Amino acid sequence: MSVTAHPTPAGTEEYQPVFVGATLEALGEILTRYPTRQAALLPALWLVQGARGWISDRNMAEVAEVLGLTPAYVKGVVTFYTMYHQHPVGRHFVQVCTTSPCNVCGAEDVVRALLEATGANELGATSPDGNWTVIEVECLGACGFATPILVNDDFIESVTPDKVPDLVRKYK
Amino acid sequence: MGYPHKPHPRETVVLSRHFGEADARTYKGWVKRGGYEVLAQALAMEPGRVTDIVKESGLRGRGGAGFPTGLKWSFMPKEKNKPHFLCVNADESEPGTFKDREIMRWTPHALLEGSAIAAHAIQAEVVYVYIRGEFTEPWDFMARALAEANDARVFGAIKIYLHRGAGAYICGEETALMNSIEGKRGNPRIKPPFPAAAGVFGMPTTINNVETLAAVPQILKHGAAWYKGLSLSSPKSTGTKLFSVCGHVQKPGNYEVTMGFPLKDLLYDLCGGMRPGRTLKACIPGGSSVPILNREETESCLLDYEGVVDKGSMLGSGGVIVFDDSTDMVYQIMRLARFYAHESCAQCTQCREGTAWTTKILERILSGRGTTADLDLLLDLSENMTGKTICVLSDSCAAPVVSGIKKFKSEFEDYIAGRRKPVMVA
Numbered sequence: 001m002s003v004t005a006h007p008t009p010a011g012t013e014e015y016q017p018v019f020v021g022a023t024l025e026a027l028g029e030i031l032t033r034y035p036t037r038q039a040a041l042l043p044a045l046w047l048v049q050g051a052r053g054w055i056s057d058r059n060m061a062e063v064a065e066v067l068g069l070t071p072a073y074v075k076g077v078v079t080f081y082t083m084y085h086q087h088p089v090g091r092h093f094v095q096v097c098t099t100s101p102c103n104v105c106g107a108e109d110v111v112r113a114l115l116e117a118t119g120a121n122e123l124g125a126t127s128p129d130g131n132w133t134v135i136e137v138e139c140l141g142a143c144g145f146a147t148p149i150l151v152n153d154d155f156i157e158s159v160t161p162d163k164v165p166d167l168v169r170k171y172k
Numbered sequence: 173m174g175y176p177h178k179p180h181p182r183e184t185v186v187l188s189r190h191f192g193e194a195d196a197r198t199y200k201g202w203v204k205r206g207g208y209e210v211l212a213q214a215l216a217m218e219p220g221r222v223t224d225i226v227k228e229s230g231l232r233g234r235g236g237a238g239f240p241t242g243l244k245w246s247f248m249p250k251e252k253n254k255p256h257f258l259c260v261n262a263d264e265s266e267p268g269t270f271k272d273r274e275i276m277r278w279t280p281h282a283l284l285e286g287s288a289i290a291a292h293a294i295q296a297e298v299v300y301v302y303i304r305g306e307f308t309e310p311w312d313f314m315a316r317a318l319a320e321a322n323d324a325r326v327f328g329a330i331k332i333y334l335h336r337g338a339g340a341y342i343c344g345e346e347t348a349l350m351n352s353i354e355g356k357r358g359n360p361r362i363k364p365p366f367p368a369a370a371g372v373f374g375m376p377t378t379i380n381n382v383e384t385l386a387a388v389p390q391i392l393k394h395g396a397a398w399y400k401g402l403s404l405s406s407p408k409s410t411g412t413k414l415f416s417v418c419g420h421v422q423k424p425g426n427y428e429v430t431m432g433f434p435l436k437d438l439l440y441d442l443c444g445g446m447r448p449g450r451t452l453k454a455c456i457p458g459g460s461s462v463p464i465l466n467r468e469e470t471e472s473c474l475l476d477y478e479g480v481v482d483k484g485s486m487l488g489s490g491g492v493i494v495f496d497d498s499t500d501m502v503y504q505i506m507r508l509a510r511f512y513a514h515e516s517c518a519q520c521t522q523c524r525e526g527t528a529w530t531t532k533i534l535e536r537i538l539s540g541r542g543t544t545a546d547l548d549l550l551l552d553l554s555e556n557m558t559g560k561t562i563c564v565l566s567d568s569c570a571a572p573v574v575s576g577i578k579k580f581k582s583e584f585e586d587y588i589a590g591r592r593k594p595v596m597v598a
Binding site for chain 2: 039040041045067076077081100101103137138141142145146154
């Protein structure tokens with residue numbers, strides 16, 4: 001399938017469509033689960049993010065074309081959900097829960113330790129080596145195992161500041 | 173990833189019986205434990221009969237609202253002239269709650285079996301299990317269990333699909349969840365129409381919580397009378413409930429007890445009490461959306477739907493958040509308000525503006541710039557956020573604020589009068 005909805009001026013880098021080969025096949029299987037093409041939007045966005053780490057405007061245009069939606073509609077959905085990245089993030093994307101139950105167990109100290117050990121230094125910023133982005137998130141649903149963090153798709157429980165340096169080394 | 177505790181002798185393990193047994197996650201392991209026997213029986217029964225058994229059992233929704241499950245199923249059209257859907261709410265995101273995660277991690281087949289039984293009862297041919305995007309590990313276990321069960325063809329004509337969320341607390345609200353499945357922003361819908369009339373894709377739909385559905389096979393296996401008998405108090409609250417205990421207790425985790433169990437015993441006996449040298453200050457008994465209890469209320473509270481209401485709060489999802497005497501209540505209430513401000517879908521004015529301003533005013537108090545009028549302002553704001561919006565997210569933000577000011581007013585006044593050092597900077 002080729003993307004023709006949003007041609008770009010001659011001379012710009014050619015767009016590499018995401019929905020080709022195995023990814024297109026995966027989408028085809030997903031479409032059989034729902035009575036509408038629109039319903040495949042969240043899974044399609046996950047496929048894009050899985051393939052290239054984030055979702056650009058041109059990716060959104062491609063998803064729109066593949067599913068018969070408009071780019072503006074797709075963007076409206078992307079911006080609603082906090083897990084879709086609209087900009088590139090570090091190779092390791094860290095989400096730290098700081099909502100009340102974790103907060104009273106020291107989650108903010110874990111955030112500080114992670115910012116320091118990764119060199120990201122500021123929430124949402126990416127470390128100079130491009131390896132780490134750390135953000136605070138609301139409730140990860142593992143309150144009894146404070147503080148839970150997600151490093152990419154790895155869900156790690158009971159993180160304390162003293163465990164952070166080893167943990168960061170493991171992902172180097 | 174280990175399950176943290178052996179069952180306490182005072183627990184009644186029905187749902188959590190096989191927690192910690194890795195083998196229970198496999199199809200073979202589940203069948204060895206008697207799994208999928210009642211599903212085969214249920215599929216051969218009249219759908220209405222299955223609904224009646226669940227009605228008789230007294231099972232009520234474990235997601236927070238406590239609506240009678242069998243009654244909810246009976247709202248689905250009996251004459252079938254459209255496709256019916258079952259949505260499983262595995263978007264567990266209520267601060268303090270982590271029970272559904274444990275069910276999916278250890279006994280994914282219990283959820284799948286309960287879902288298929290429910291689908292048969294409401295005559296649904298398709299089931300969507302909506303799992304929050306952050307639950308990567310439960311997703312993997314569920315996907316594996318579903319693939320194995322499909323290979324064994326245990327679900328008859330019923331098709332079960334997993335659907336991944338992408339980071340939005342509000343998608344745990346049933347109509348927002350349906351919008352999210354349809355590929356839309358997760359804005360809650362105005363009711364009516366109710367889901368049983370027009371739900372996902374405009375078709376008759378039932379939405380049930382993970383824990384509710386996991387209990388269904390047990391009810392069919394042991395009978396409605398057995399389940400009804402599992403109660404220490406009110407006949408309106410039956411069966412067992414998983415309570416997720418977190419915060420300042422020695423042994424946080426999931427504990428399964430019969431309805432009517434004393435909250436005091438859960439905290440001091442099962443969870444090992446407070447940390448050494450600390451005393452209980454406050455407790456939120458049903459997830460962050462319910463009013464805060466003080467120490468006296470907590471220590472005299474019975475854990476069933478009526479018992480918690482008697483103390484001025486709600487059983488909710490069973491997420492018990494414990495605060496000891498080291499807790500800055502003003503800061504934690506601000507932290508909860510910030511949660512709701514972050515998670516508001518921004519559709520209704522009262523919620524979009526109210527959650528944001530509540531947070532802002534609390535931050536002002538914490539940075540030493542609050543005035544005595546701010547407390548009245550917060551209460552006034554909360555009143556305008558309660559019962560006035562499409563869904564209850566706005567009300568949920570008001571609950572800890574109103575109860576917090578009522579029960580811990582002096583802590584707010586200390587910041588305002590300058591008796592306490594500001595903990596935030598302007």
